[in-house]
Amino acid sequence: MIVGPVAQIDLEALRHNLAVCRVAAPRSKIWAVIKADAYGHGMGHCAAALDSADGFAVARVQEALGLRAIGISKPLLVMEGAASEAELSAALSMQVELTIHSSWQLEMVLSQLQANPQPRPQRVWLKLDTGMGRLGLQQEEAVAQIKRLRSPASASGATQHTSALGSTQTSPLELAGIMTHLANADDPSHPMTAAQCEQARALAERFGLPLSIGNSAGILAHPAARSDWVRPGIMLYGGSPLLNYSAAALDLRPVMTLSSQLIAVREFEAGAPIGYGSTYRCPESMRVGVVAVGYGDGYPRHAPTGTPVLVRGQRAALLGRVSMDMISVDLRPIPEAEVGDRVILWGQGLPVEEVAEQVGTINYELLCRLSPRVSVVHERPEHPSTSIRETPPVQIPEQGP
Ligand SMILES: Cc1ncc(COP(=O)(O)O)c(C=O)c1O
Incomplete structure (x- = not known):
């Protein structure tokens, strides 16, 4: 693995x-x-x-x-x-x-x-x-x-x-x-x-x-x-190339899913600082997960506290500053989370546009700036088969989208 x-x-x-x-x-x-x-x-x-x-x-x-x-x-x-x-x-x-x-x-x-x-x-x-x-x-x-x-x-x-x-x-x-x-x-x-x-x-x-x-x-x-x-x-x-339209609304499927794992699960007391600059302090005693991804992999360093990730398929929030190799996430919504769990940063179940918006950038930039350290695995290369809806996905609005 x-x-x-x-x-x-x-x-x-x-x-x-x-x-x-x-x-x-x-x-x-x-x-x-x-x-x-x-x-x-x-x-x-x-x-x-x-x-x-x-x-x-x-x-x-x-x-x-x-x-x-x-x-x-x-x-x-x-x-x-x-x-x-x-x-x-x-x-x-x-x-x-x-x-x-x-x-x-x-x-x-x-x-x-x-x-x-x-x-x-x-x-x-x-x-x-x-x-x-x-x-x-x-x-x-x-x-x-x-x-x-x-x-x-x-x-x-x-x-x-x-x-x-x-x-x-x-x-x-x-x-x-x-x-x-x-x-x-x-x-x-x-x-x-x-x-x-x-x-x-x-x-x-x-x-x-x-x-x-x-x-x-x-x-x-x-x-x-x-x-x-x-x-x-x-x-x-x-x-999604369009303001105010999700990729799903346009019948587009995410091609890249970026994920990593929890490499530590920690219990912290209320008031404990998390990460560089101690920009986040735990509001109560809580479990915090450490995920093996950081700006050295192309994950955006300016992702703020609250940027969503998926742990075991459930939403959790990034806490504190993004480091070169790690981020911390709030495990309060997922008490069963443990070391080794897969964490999705964007892709399947978590549109890259959502992360981009939090960071103040666009989907294009997040997708094309992963570093060579990230392993890339191509799946389902054979046997094209697809079903698509037959109507044009966007009706042009009279006044704004
Ligand atoms: C000249 C030109 N055509 C087409 C494209 C594709 O644009 P998009 O990714 O928005 O479909 C680009 C992308 O930047 C471009 O520079």
């Missing part, structure tokens, strides 16, 4: 959540977002379990190369594109689709393709900044670049390319589509989302290009974001 924290990864739940995505966006192709080690769930195992996705999206070239290295042959999208000449040449040789978010990236791609012609056109997605204010070309710049790429050789600028994009077999670059990222999709009633979707749709339609908009929140709450390609991340892992 493993002693210490274990993250159990339920691959059946992962497949179920992908099926929920398919129901919500039935006409879209799916880039399953597996960046950041599949949000902390193990990129290789998750890629294998998500085999029915149409492709995988990652943030960086390094992540795409890692997937190719383990034999993943599906389409891969690098959402930040190549950040250097070296990254670009590695990506070109591995048949990875690249995002172009800035003009300098486009120049780099065109000049490298000219210097090193590839056997087939390099697919790129032009990223449009519709209001995220992070990566992407502004509208006028995007229009100008698309026109330039579509024009004959003489108009393709400094790179002096030999053909118009997509117009001949020998074109070095294929404009795969337009993508954009939503800034406020987690709020189903936010007016900006419709405007962002509309701007991206208009540009894609104007040039007859495929479109990629929806992240998890967009897919579940904004029909206009259910574009030709969608890019779900957090919903695949069973996290």
Whole structure:
């Protein structure tokens, strides 16, 4: 038996959540977002379990190369594109689709393709900044670049390319589509989302290009974001992407369950201090459990007294400060608790969103920052089978969620 924290990864739940995505966006192709080690769930195992996705999206070239290295042959999208000449040449040789978010990236791609012609056109997605204010070309710049790429050789600028994009077999670059990222999709009633979707749709339609908009929140709450390609991340892992909606209400199942064990059960008198800084004092004589998990494992150090855990499946509250390797919990509600009992920190029976809210962070951060010290166990890797409800999980409210 493993002693210490274990993250159990339920691959059946992962497949179920992908099926929920398919129901919500039935006409879209799916880039399953597996960046950041599949949000902390193990990129290789998750890629294998998500085999029915149409492709995988990652943030960086390094992540795409890692997937190719383990034999993943599906389409891969690098959402930040190549950040250097070296990254670009590695990506070109591995048949990875690249995002172009800035003009300098486009120049780099065109000049490298000219210097090193590839056997087939390099697919790129032009990223449009519709209001995220992070990566992407502004509208006028995007229009100008698309026109330039579509024009004959003489108009393709400094790179002096030999053909118009997509117009001949020998074109070095294929404009795969337009993508954009939503800034406020987690709020189903936010007016900006419709405007962002509309701007991206208009540009894609104007040039007859495929479109990629929806992240998890967009897919579940904004029909206009259910574009030709969608890019779900957090919903695949069973996290709620929407404010005021639980994952269960969205028919999403938790994929990661983080648990550990009670390694001590102590009796303290009223007034006894617990942990560093003595920030908690026992209000009465009481039993306190010590659990083998701490910030050295990725459990959040700022989790306050009262943050819930499950001991023997029952709720108990964290007491005092989180240490590097341990936390203390109030065992008054569970008198039968004893050393060796399993303690769930989040996952099955305890939504990660609840813990995140206590800590003042989001489900994404808790899931993707577990430390390498945590043992990760992948369960139910074979035999996909899932039953999902047939209605879209979120009805868009008139006024707020
Ligand atoms: C460009 C882009 N698309 C899609 C996603 C997936 O988002 P989510 O996990 O909210 O579904 C991300 C995640 O950060 C992203 O950066």
